[in-house]
Structures are given as C-alpha cells and as structure tokens.
Amino acid sequence: MNGKGQGGYPSARMGGGKGQENRIQKTFARLKAKGEKAFVIFITAGDPDIKTTKEIMFELEKSGADIIELGIPFSDPMADGTTIQAASERALKNGTTLNDVLKLVRDVRQKTEIPIILFGYYNPIFAYGVKRFAYSAKKAGADGVLVVDLPPEEADELKIETDKNSIDLIFLLTPTSDNARVKLVAEKASGFIYYVSVAGVTGARKNLASNLKRNINAIKRNTALPICVGFGISTREQVKKVSSIADGVVVGSAIVKLIAHSEGKKGFVKGVGSFVSNLKAATKGF
Amino acid sequence: MKIQNLPDKRGHFGIYGGRYISETLMPAVIELEKAYLKFKNDKAFKKELDYYLKEYIGRPTPLYFAERLTKKVGGAKIYLKREDLCHTGAHKINNTMGQILLAKRMGKKRIIAETGAGQHGVATATVAAMFGLECEIYMGTEDIERQKPNVFRMKLLGAKVNPVSSGSCTLKDAMNEALRDWVTNVWNTFYIIGSVAGPHPYPMMVRDFQSIIGREATAQIKNMTNRFPDFLVACVGGGSNAMGLFYPFLKDKKVKMIGVEAAGFGLKTGKHAASICAGKVGVLHGSKTYLLQDRDGQITHTHSVSAGLDYPGVGPEHSFLHDTGRIGYTAITDKEALNAFKILSLSEGIIPALESSHAVAYAMKLAKKLGKDKIIIVNLSGRGDKDLNTAAKEMGVGI
Numbered sequence: 001m002n003g004k005g006q007g008g009y010p011s012a013r014m015g016g017g018k019g020q021e022n023r024i025q026k027t028f029a030r031l032k033a034k035g036e037k038a039f040v041i042f043i044t045a046g047d048p049d050i051k052t053t054k055e056i057m058f059e060l061e062k063s064g065a066d067i068i069e070l071g072i073p074f075s076d077p078m079a080d081g082t083t084i085q086a087a088s089e090r091a092l093k094n095g096t097t098l099n100d101v102l103k104l105v106r107d108v109r110q111k112t113e114i115p116i117i118l119f120g121y122y123n124p125i126f127a128y129g130v131k132r133f134a135y136s137a138k139k140a141g142a143d144g145v146l147v148v149d150l151p152p153e154e155a156d157e158l159k160i161e162t163d164k165n166s167i168d169l170i171f172l173l174t175p176t177s178d179n180a181r182v183k184l185v186a187e188k189a190s191g192f193i194y195y196v197s198v199a200g201v202t203g204a205r206k207n208l209a210s211n212l213k214r215n216i217n218a219i220k221r222n223t224a225l226p227i228c229v230g231f232g233i234s235t236r237e238q239v240k241k242v243s244s245i246a247d248g249v250v251v252g253s254a255i256v257k258l259i260a261h262s263e264g265k266k267g268f269v270k271g272v273g274s275f276v277s278n279l280k281a282a283t284k285g286f
Numbered sequence: 287m288k289i290q291n292l293p294d295k296r297g298h299f300g301i302y303g304g305r306y307i308s309e310t311l312m313p314a315v316i317e318l319e320k321a322y323l324k325f326k327n328d329k330a331f332k333k334e335l336d337y338y339l340k341e342y343i344g345r346p347t348p349l350y351f352a353e354r355l356t357k358k359v360g361g362a363k364i365y366l367k368r369e370d371l372c373h374t375g376a377h378k379i380n381n382t383m384g385q386i387l388l389a390k391r392m393g394k395k396r397i398i399a400e401t402g403a404g405q406h407g408v409a410t411a412t413v414a415a416m417f418g419l420e421c422e423i424y425m426g427t428e429d430i431e432r433q434k435p436n437v438f439r440m441k442l443l444g445a446k447v448n449p450v451s452s453g454s455c456t457l458k459d460a461m462n463e464a465l466r467d468w469v470t471n472v473w474n475t476f477y478i479i480g481s482v483a484g485p486h487p488y489p490m491m492v493r494d495f496q497s498i499i500g501r502e503a504t505a506q507i508k509n510m511t512n513r514f515p516d517f518l519v520a521c522v523g524g525g526s527n528a529m530g531l532f533y534p535f536l537k538d539k540k541v542k543m544i545g546v547e548a549a550g551f552g553l554k555t556g557k558h559a560a561s562i563c564a565g566k567v568g569v570l571h572g573s574k575t576y577l578l579q580d581r582d583g584q585i586t587h588t589h590s591v592s593a594g595l596d597y598p599g600v601g602p603e604h605s606f607l608h609d610t611g612r613i614g615y616t617a618i619t620d621k622e623a624l625n626a627f628k629i630l631s632l633s634e635g636i637i638p639a640l641e642s643s644h645a646v647a648y649a650m651k652l653a654k655k656l657g658k659d660k661i662i663i664v665n666l667s668g669r670g671d672k673d674l675n676t677a678a679k680e681m682g683v684g685i
Contacts, residue, residue: 074583074584075453075584075585076453076458076459076462076570076571076585077462078308078461078462078465078466078571079308079466079469081466085452092584097582098582098583099582121569122306122569123568123569123570123577123579123583123584123585124582124583124584125583126567126568126569126583127566127568127579127581127582127583128582128583148308149306149307149308149569149572150306151305151306151307151308151309151312153296153304153305153312154304154305154306171309172308172309172310173309174308174309174310175310176309176310176311176312176313176314176472176473177309177312177313178313181309181312181313185309196309196310199310199469199470199471199472199473200310200466200469200470201466201469201470
C-alpha cells in the first residue's frame with residue numbers, strides 16, 4: 001500500500017492511517033468505558049538487564065499497568081533524580097544500546113498489545129538517526145515517543161518522521177507552563193499530554209502539588225487529548241488523588257527503586273507486580 | 287544573514303544552538319531572553335555594567351607586547367590580551383558581572399553556577415558576595431581535587447560548593463547537576479552559565495558580555511600598531527574567552543582566527559577534550575553542537591590537564607563558525623601546554639592558566655612559521671596561580 005518513504009525507509013504504517021484507533025487511543029477509550037484511569041509505568045530498559053526488563057514488562061501488564069514507558073538509557077540524564085540516573089548507569093554499564101531497546105520492543109510486541117512509549121533524551125536518538133529511529137520504532141511496535149529535552153520549538157525534525165510513521169510524539173507540560181505554552185504544546189502533541197506535577201527532577205515526593213487540579217483544568221480547556229500526571233507519585237493515596245483529576249497516573253522512580261533494591265533476587269519480578277496491582281486498584285471507580 | 291548577526295530569533299547558529307531543554311525550563315529561558323533583550327541596550331544597565339567593569343574588575347585590561355617571548359620564538363609579534371589581570375584572575379567575571387546585574391533586575395534572589403576549573407565559580411561567588419545574593423556552585427569531585435585553592439576561595443566568598451560525583455565527576459556533570467537544581471528552584475533562581483554554551487539566550491548573551499575583550503583589543507592594537515592583527519588565538523573549552531576576543535573581529539575578513547582545543551594525551555589516544563577537532567554533532571546541555579560521544583550517542587569521558595577545557599561539548603557558535611570556515615580549530619596536548627606554561631613564566635614573568643597555556647603553545651608554533659611583520663593576539667584568559675599544584679605534580683616537583 002505504502003511506497004518507500006524518503007531516504008530509503010519505507011513507511012511503517014501498518015495499514016492504519018486516519019480513522020482507525022491506535023493502541024494508545026484504544027486503551028484510553030477502553031478504560032473510560034470501565035470508569036478507570038490509565039496506570040502508566042516507567043522503567044529503564046536494560047536495568048538490571050534486557051532479559052529481566054522483558055520479564056518485568058509482561059509482569060507489569062499482568063498486574064494492571066495500562067501503558068509502559070520504556071526509558072532509553074543516557075549518560076547525562078539531567079531531568080532525572082538519583083534513582084533513574086542510577087538505573088540509566090546500570091543499563092549502560094551492561095552495554096544496553098538503543099538498538100537493544102528497539103529489539104526488546106519487537107520481542108515484547110509479539111505477545112502483547114499494551115501501548116509502549118519510548119522515553120528518553122535526544123542525543124541517542126539523534127546519533128541513531130532521526131529518520132531511522134522513527135521507522136525502526138514503529139516497525140518494532142512502539143506507539144509513542146517522549147523526548148525530555150525536546151520542547152516543541154525544536155521538535156520538527158523528529159515530528160516529521162514520527163508523523164510519517166504514525167507514532168505519537170508526546171510532549172510535557174509543567175507547573176511553569178503559561179497559557180501560551182499550553183496552547184503551543186496542545187497544538188503539537190498527540191497520544192496524550194504528560195503533565196509534570198512539580199518543578200523538579202523525577203523522584204518520589206511526600207506531597208502532591210496543591211495547584212494540580214487548577215493547572216490540569218487549564219490544560220483541558222485547550223486540548224481534548226488525555227492528560228497523564230507524573231513525577232513524584234509513589235503512594236496509593238497519591239494515585240487515587242491524581243486519578244480523580246487526570247486521565248492517567250505515571251509512576252516511575254518508585255518502581256525503578258524496587259528493581260534496584262532487588263539486586264536480581266529470585267522472584268523479585270513478582271514483587272514488582274504486586275506493588276503495581278496495589279497501586280492500580282486506586283485508579284478504579286471514576 | 288551575516289555571520290556576526292547570528293543567532294536567529296530562536297537561538298540558532300545555522301543548524302547549531304537552539305533550546306534543547308525540559309519544558310519546565312522553557313518559560314525561564316524565555317523570561318531571561320526577554321530581560322536580556324530589554325536591558326542590553328538600556329542606558330542605566332550599560333552605565334552600571336561599564337562602571338563595575340572599570341572600577342571593580344579593572345578594565346580595560348592591557349594588550350601587552352610580549353617582546354621577549356617574540357624574540358625567543360623568532361617570528362610574528364605576539365601580543366597578549368591580559369584577561370589574567372581581571373579581578374579574580376580570569377575573563378570569567380566579565381560575564382558573571384553582566385548576568386548578576388540582569389538577575390538583580392529580574393528580582394532573582396538565588397544564584398547557581400557550574401564550574402570546572404573553579405574560575406567561573408569564583409567569579410560567580412565574587413559578584414554574588416558583592417551584591418549580597420545567596421550562591422551555590424556545582425563542581426565535580428575530580429575538579430575539586432585539582433583546584434583546591436579555588437574551592438576555598440568560593441567558600442571564603444560565602445558560596446556553598448556542592449560536590450558532584452556522578453559520571454566523570456567534572457564540568458559536564460556539574461552542569462547536569464546545576465540544571466537539576468535550576469529545574470527544581472526555577473521560581474527564584476538565576477543560573478549563571480559560565481560559557482557560550484547552554485540553551486538560547488546563553489550562548490549569545492555570554493558572547494556579548496565577553497565581547498568587551500575583542501572590542502578593547504581592536505582599539506588597542508590599532509593604537510599600538512595602526513593596523514589590524516593577522517591572527518587571533520584563544521583556547522576553547524566551552525569557548526567563552528575565544529568568542530569574546532573573536533566576535534568583534536568577525537566582520538574583518540583579513541583577521542584569521544584559531545580556536546585551540548585540548549588534545550590531552552593526544553587526539554589519537556581518545557583521551558582528550560577536542561569536541562570540534564574530533565567530535566560529532568549532537569545535543570547536550572541545551573544546544574546542538576559538536577560533542578565527544580560514542581556511536582550510540584552516549585557522552586564520552588574527556589581528559590585534559592586543564593579542568594577548564596575538560597568538557598565534551600563546545601559553544602554552538604563555534605561549531606557554526608568552524609563549518610563556515612571562518613575560524614580554524616586545532617588542538618594542543620597537555621605536554622605542549624605545560625611547556626608553554628613554563629616558557630611564558632620564564633620569558634615574560636607571567637604565569638598563565640593551563641587553559642590559556644594551550645593558546646600560548648599554539649601561538650608559539652604559529653609565530654615561528656610567520657614573518658616578523660605579522661601580528662598575533664593571544665587571549666591570556668586567566669592566570670596560573672590555581673594550577674600550581676597540578677603543574678608541580680606534572681613536573682614531578684613537590685610543593
């Protein structure tokens with residue numbers, strides 16, 4: 001159906017195109033019908049190793065995760081707190097490359113329809129080749145891409161390619177975003193909007209920001225896209241609170257910490273699973 | 287667009303520069319850009335900056351004809367732009383003074399900065415002390431070890447020095463940590479970046495504040511010799527002293543310019559910090575520029591005997607000027623720099639910073655190949671007091 005794309009990469013559109021729902025849209029629609037919010041889990045690919053990441057991904061799905069954000073390790077993760085920095089370091093130490101991450105997605109995609117978002121920094125993607133990356137990500141079965149250090153102003157180079165391959169490019173909004181930025185992001189974003197709950201780096205925090213509801217409502221006035229809230233969320237109470245305000249909740253560092261503390265002990269993957277199912281329960285009944 | 291009129295409105299120098307930062311910081315850099323554009327031509331701002339440049343920093347710095355060095359080398363005349371004579375001992379304070387005056391006008395109460403050699407940290411702590419603002423400096427643990435006097439200096443000046451022990455424990459990691467601080471405390475904090483690096487408007491703004499070096503040098507060399515120089519030579523880590531000297535001369539096509547990177551143990555060993563000479567284009571710390579990285583886009587560890595050059599990136603304007611061919615870039619090894627460090631001390635009684643020694647080393651090579659009627663200006667960006675421990679160790683001398 002599709003001819004070759006520019007630069008020798010054929011378009012990876014899987015007979016989809018407009019009108020047909022992608023995995024991310026399907027997930028939000030399915031959850032909405034059930035009165036649930038999306039439970040989004042971040043883990044770093046290759047921590048502690050690719051094989052275990054694969055096991056963890058299946059366990060996450062089994063335990064109720066609705067979307068998986070798969071972190072691409074980077075040497076200089078300046079938006080991350082110490083927990084995810086350390087995970088990135090461990091993954092790089094055992095030689096995890098972007099190619100390995102894509103291969104992992106391809107493997108996992110054989111057996112599951114859970115939406116997978118590739119989450120990372122721009123330099124590894126740029127070094128891989130933006131065109132090649134978007135094509136390979138789609139072909140592997142990834143559904144979205146989120147690049148922390150790529151605000152909409154600089155994103156055209158990647159957006160052209162993700163659009164071509166029907167991958168969602170997900171953008172962040174934060175407590176510092178004014179109305180002009182909310183509008184700009186709403187215009188460029190697809191998939192969902194990732195709202196960063198606090199100004200700061202990733203990592204667990206005691207309290208949720210008090211202005212969360214107001215800020216999310218301000219975003220809702222500008223977009224019909226679902227809004228997921230992340231950064232600093234780790235407890236059942238927080239998940240419940242956020243679920244009452246937004247369309248999804250992202251938990252990252254708390255899970256990554258569990259993985260780090262397990263030191264590869266037998267059966268720890270199950271432990272990650274029960275942590276997830278406990279939190280997932282708090283996203284239901286809305 | 288003429289090259290001296292860059293960056294464009296969105297902070298790009300050709301394909302380089304830009305704003306590759308997390309969304310949380312976007313409003314902060316936009317606010318900073320607005321403030322900078324408003325005040326850079328504001329009479330009261332300029333008057334205040336000029337006042338401190340003269341009365342506090344000690345500008346203008348001399349352009350000194352290094353007669354004995356010239357004789358010793360035997361070739362082109364070597365002039366030294368004496369930024370080492372600035373208050374705090376390096377060019378860095380030209381920029382920190384400009385930025386803190388801006389911070390004051392923006393109502394920011396807290397100052398943060400990254401530092402490699404400690405010169406920018408000292409220059410930041412100095413102006414923060416002078417204006418009574420809270421100040422925290424991020425510095426890699428390896429740099430803390432090799433730049434102890436500067437660490438003590440910053441503390442004396444009332445700054446909190448936060449050791450950074452992630453990654454390679456040097457300048458790039460200090461910058462990561464400063465960015466993490468900024469993203470957390472963005473409401474009340476002003477981040478004084480020390481080089482022509484980072485997201486727009488920093489590369490432009492730092493260049494503008496440092497351009498005082500080149501503006502003075504233009505007038506001075508004209509006064510002394512009644513003509514333009516043939517070559518400008520400056521060391522390049524991030525590249526602020528080089529942009530400061532070069533920028534006002536960019537439009538004068540006859541003036542050739544050479545940026546000198548750190549070749550460490552040698553470019554072939556892989557242990558160096560020569561981003562333009564041996565790197566690839568990528569994105570780090572807010573801009574697209576040449577970077578030292580592996581094939582997977584992971585930033586590699588760098589090496590230079592001089593902490594101020596030990597950085598895997600370079601200011602985006604340098605990347606652009608390299609590609610256009612307007613500026614040439616080369617690299618000098620640790621060994622050559624240490625040799626120049628000794629020669630300048632002996633021949634002129636001036637102990638240069640190890641960073642600046644890279645520029646001196648290349649200028650000596652270059653002068654030898656040129657006729658006696660030619661003129662080279664070397665930016666002597668800093669003094670070497672901070673490097674005495676490192677130099678003594680390298681020379682096998684105990685102090």
